Amino acid sequence: MTDHVIKASARKVEGKGASRRLRLEGKIPAIVYGGKSEPVNIELDHEPLWLAQMHEWFYASILTLDIDGKKEQVLLRDMQRHPYKQLVMHLDFQRVSANTPIKVAVPIHFVGLEDSPAGKSSEVAVTKELNEVVVTCLPKDLPESLEIDLSNLQVGEVVHLSAIKLPKGVEIPELALGADHDSAIAIAKHIQAEAEEATEEAAPAADAAAEGDAAAEAKDGE
DSSP states (O other): OOEEEEEEEEEEEOOOHHHHHHTTTTEEEEEEEEESSEEEEEHHHEHHHHHHHTTEEEHHHHEEEEETTTTEEEEEEEEESSSSSSSOOOOOOOOOTTTTTTTEEEEEESSGGGHHHHHHHHTTTEEOOSSEEEEOOOGGOSOOOOEEEOOOOOTEEEEGGGGGGOOTBBBGGGGGGGGGGOOEEEEEHHEEEEEEEEHHHHHHHHHHHHHHHHHHHHHOOO
16 A cells, blocks of 8 residues: 655644635645544645645545654545635545544546457447445555456446455445445446437426426416
8 A cells, every 4th residue: 555645734723714824825724533632733735735636546545644743544534625716725634543444435447448349339338337436444455446347348238336356355335235235337338229218218307398388388378
């Protein structure tokens, strides 16, 4: 597991006014909580944090938070962005314990699609139903991503969560709930069949709209 170090400093001043001043100085207010220690308010430099948050690992890896030289293992639990500026407004980090299982959403990487029978056909559309999956494991076993090999994907085939090969110590809790929770993660459909399905789904909505218009006209004519 790669060690991703995020540098931070303790933050003594709190409140909205203090947070605004921090942001004007190019810093981000944040909090670290969880474990047996009290929550700690911290601040981080915006530029390196902005670069870090552009990577997939930032959201699904154990991070090493270096607070004034004291290191803690944490997970990112929340990040608030500015609605239209390229600014991170606030971060929440949760401490993790080496012996306590964690639950994390991990990205799914699809490989081999271009070599598959479905991928080679111009008449087939392959839809990826999920981009991530929630797993449970000890912090040391957390994968940065999970890979699913689609190189043998056939036309008309549906690939489910259970097809993912999990590393040792990693589980998908949803699968423990039964076969009904073995969600589809990739589907290979004929383009014509997909178009027909879309038309069928749109028809009830169109009928409902037409009925609504007819009712409105009848009311106007009263």
